[in-house]
Amino acid sequence: MATAIRGFIDRYNGSGKTGAFNWFFQRISGVILLVLIVGHFYIEHFYAPGTIPTYNVVAGRLASLGWKLFDLTFVIFALWHGINGIFEFIDDYVHSNGWRLFLRALFWFVGILYLVLALLTILPFSVPQGGING
Amino acid sequence: MSLAVGDKIIFKIQRFSSDADKKEHYEDYEVEYRKDGMMILDGLNQIRWEQDGTLSYRRSCREGVCGSDGMNINGINMVSCMTHISDLKSSVITIRPLPGFPIVKDLVCDMTDFFNKYYVVKPYLIEKTPPPGEERLQSIEDRNKLNGIYECILCACCSSSCPSYWADPDYLGPSALINAARFVLDSRDEGKDERLDILNDKHGVWRCHTIMNCIPACPKELNPTKAIAELQQTIVSRKY
Numbered sequence: 511m512a513t514a515i516r517g518f519i520d521r522y523n524g525s526g527k528t529g530a531f532n533w534f535f536q537r538i539s540g541v542i543l544l545v546l547i548v549g550h551f552y553i554e555h556f557y558a559p560g561t562i563p564t565y566n567v568v569a570g571r572l573a574s575l576g577w578k579l580f581d582l583t584f585v586i587f588a589l590w591h592g593i594n595g596i597f598e599f600i601d602d603y604v605h606s607n608g609w610r611l612f613l614r615a616l617f618w619f620v621g622i623l624y625l626v627l628a629l630l631t632i633l634p635f636s637v638p639q640g641g642i643n644g
Numbered sequence: 645m646s647l648a649v650g651d652k653i654i655f656k657i658q659r660f661s662s663d664a665d666k667k668e669h670y671e672d673y674e675v676e677y678r679k680d681g682m683m684i685l686d687g688l689n690q691i692r693w694e695q696d697g698t699l700s701y702r703r704s705c706r707e708g709v710c711g712s713d714g715m716n717i718n719g720i721n722m723v724s725c726m727t728h729i730s731d732l733k734s735s736v737i738t739i740r741p742l743p744g745f746p747i748v749k750d751l752v753c754d755m756t757d758f759f760n761k762y763y764v765v766k767p768y769l770i771e772k773t774p775p776p777g778e779e780r781l782q783s784i785e786d787r788n789k790l791n792g793i794y795e796c797i798l799c800a801c802c803s804s805s806c807p808s809y810w811a812d813p814d815y816l817g818p819s820a821l822i823n824a825a826r827f828v829l830d831s832r833d834e835g836k837d838e839r840l841d842i843l844n845d846k847h848g849v850w851r852c853h854t855i856m857n858c859i860p861a862c863p864k865e866l867n868p869t870k871a872i873a874e875l876q877q878t879i880v881s882r883k884y
Contacts, residue, residue, distance in 0.1 A: 529850035534880050598853070601846055602811045 529601070532594055539591040546584050572635045585628040593621045647730045651677045655687055657699065658740040661749045668747070670738075671696075677729065684717060684724035684737070701751035708863060711797035714804065715751050716740040721801035721861040742804035758800050761816045765824035765842060770835025786831035793826045793871055795864045802858035802868050814847040818858040818868035821849060825871035828878065844879045852876070 554563055561567055571577045596617050604610050647653070653675050660668040673695055675687040685703055692699045701724070702712040708726040715724055717739050718732055729737070745753035771780075796819065803809050803817035816824075824843055827833045843849045849872055858868040 528844045528848075529846045530844055530879055530883055533850045533876065534884065602808060602851065602853075605813070 532597065536591065536594050536598075539587045539594075543584075543587050543591055546580075546587065549580075550584070569635075572632065578632050578635070581632050582628065585625065585632075589621050589624055589628075593617050647677050649677060649679060653677060653687070653729060654736045655691060656736055656738045657691075657750070658738075659699075659750050660741075660747050662747065663749075675729075680730070682729050684727045684729060684732075684739070685713060687729060687737075688724060688739075699751075700749040709797060711799035714742050714799035714801045714863075716743055716804075721805045723797075723799050723801065723863045726863050742800055744804045744806075744810045745800070753800075755800060757813075758803060758817070758819070759798075761803075761820040762798065762823060764816065765820050765827075766835060766839055767820075767823045767827065769827065769830070769833055770838070772834040780832045782831055789829050789831075790826060792866055793822055793829065795866060796822055796826070797864060798823075799863060801861040801863060802866075805857040805861035807855055807857065808851045808853055812847060812851055815851040816843070816848055818852070818872065821852070821875060822866060822868040822871040825875050828875060840875070840879055840882065843875055844883075849875045849879065 572581070597614065600610060600613050600617075604613060655673045655675050656670050657673060658668050659665075659671050673691045675690055678686075678690075683706075685706055688699070688701055688703075692701075701715070703725065704710040704712045706725045708723055711723065713724045714721060717724065717727060718734065718737060721742060724739075739751065741747050741751045741753050745755065745758065748754050798819060800819060802822070803819040806815075806818055809815050809817045821843065824839055828836055828839055828843075833839075852869065852872045854869055854873070856869050862868065
């Protein structure tokens with residue numbers, strides 16, 4: 511029953527016990543992602559017409575703090591949105607506490623792993639002096 | 645295909661008895677189209693009264709008020725007493741019990757879980773203050789807010805058509821939730837907070853993923869998805 515006492519695992523099942531925050535922030539992050547994607551698309555294709563997005567062009571952009579922040583925001587919201595969506599699937603279809611714990615732990619791990627990889631890729635990135643050859 | 649009086653139609657009915665059968669099977673019955681406006685329920689009655697007295701199904705008022713005869717007809721949930729045979733435009737009509745409920749016999753399902761979920765949302769007016777006069781009055785505008793919600797006949801067509809309801813055995817389902825909305829949106833009700841606390845649960849309003857199967861399933865043309873969205877909105881704006 512919906513009002514049944516929640517178990518140990520359910521109490522630690524994410525940012526909100528009830529799912530209200532997850533539902534609400536899924537919508538907000540969706541809107542934010544839409545804005546970021548449209549912005550990204552515009553910059554890649556229309557901002558500087560004629561520029562081919564080669565490694566050098568992207569590397570030059572990524573060297574600036576603004577772009578680092580833009581890409582990090584993108585990664586954080588995309589990861590949260592995607593993994594929260596998977597948590598919704600788990601809530602829908604997985605009802606055994608053991609499997610829920612395993613799958614949630616797995617996707618927490620996947621999320622943190624990708625976040626760390628993104629941080630390692632974006633933050634220390636810099637263009638060597640004199641640009642990149644080749 | 646248009647039907648004329650005297651035509652024969654095949655009713656392909658899923659049969660199962662929890663006492664005798666291991667698996668469901670289909671049986672075909674020939675039904676005579678005896679008058680224009682004949683309903684599926686008239687066809688079922690014809691079979692039960694004239695051909696096979698063992699066929700089981702629920703029916704009571706035969707005019708879309710009691711909500712007893714929800715069933716899956718040609719793949720869509722509907723109540724048999726409100727469905728014209730001629731509207732289905734097919735010579736073979738496949739009838740199954742409502743999906744997602746345990747079958748007791750033939751078209752009769754065990755509705756215990758469905759009604760328990762209905763009782764969970766406290767489907768009655770909660771009063772905390774004595775009535776101001778002889779009765780609790782409501783403005784015409786406030787009363788109009790309940791249109792499209794209060795007409796539910798608890799036939800279970802919506803909940804039984806909902807994939808989230810099939811997936812999560814604890815999900816309250818569109819029927820219980822539209823009935824909760826009927827009281828949450830009622831200006832006279834004083835139990836809004838305790839009711840919303842029940843609905844604000846992993847197995848409450850948040851399991852609705854706006855699949856919207858419940859809308860075409862409803863024989864009263866109500867919109868449970870919209871009612872659930874209003875509840876979600878109310879909970880979110882109360883909290884954030």
